[in-house]
Amino acid sequence: MFGEVEHELELHVPASEAWDLFGALRIGKLVEEEMPEMFQKVEITEGDGGVGTVLKLTFAPGIPGPSSYKEKFTKIDNEKRIKETEIVEGGYLDFGFTLFRVRFEVVEKGEDSSIIKSTIEYEVKEEEAANASLVSIQPLVKIVQVAKSYLQRNKAAKEAN
Known part of the structure; x- marks a missing residue:
């Protein structure tokens, strides 16, 4: 069984600024610092931020779903501003999923505006199809809002200087 969920949010910053955050390791550091209620730890276990980099995400106690998993950067396209990660150990794979891919795409909307499109693609074994209900776009929505x-804080600070 294959599924997909998406979310879009307009960012009032140029696409290049949004991509500087989402296309690199900075987004992992940001969520660890600013979302302690969701993430206990985000650590690099392999790589330098490019394709092949592996992160271990450990969730805060009490968060529904897996307590941790490892994800690998499988695609980083700086021209199209697309970054994809796939779970390679633990997490949803322990619930019968054979694929759990997260994609962030930064789309230029105007000179000072962009859209961040977040997508989860998943595939789950037929006998575990009921576990598809575990998939939620809400954690990505929270990450994008943070x-x-x-x-916007950085933009305001730059404009103030």
Whole structure:
């Protein structure tokens, strides 16, 4: 069984600024610092931020779903501003999923505006199809909202100087 969920949010910053955050390791550091209620730890276990980098995400106690998992950067396209990660150990794979991919795409909307499109693609074994209900776009929505606030604070600080 294959599924997909998406979310879009407008960011009032240029696409290049949004991509500087989402296309690199900075987004992992940001969520660890600004979302302790969701993430206990985000650590690099392999790589330098490019394709092949592996992160271990450990969630805060009490968060529904897996307590941790490892994800690998499988695609980083700086031209199209697309970054994809796939779970490679633990997490949803322990619930019968054979694929759990997260994609962030930064779309230029105007000179000072962009859209962040977040997508989860998943595939789950037929006998575990009921576990598809575990998939939620809400954690990505929260991450994007935190990123939007961060980007707007930085923009306001630059304009004040």
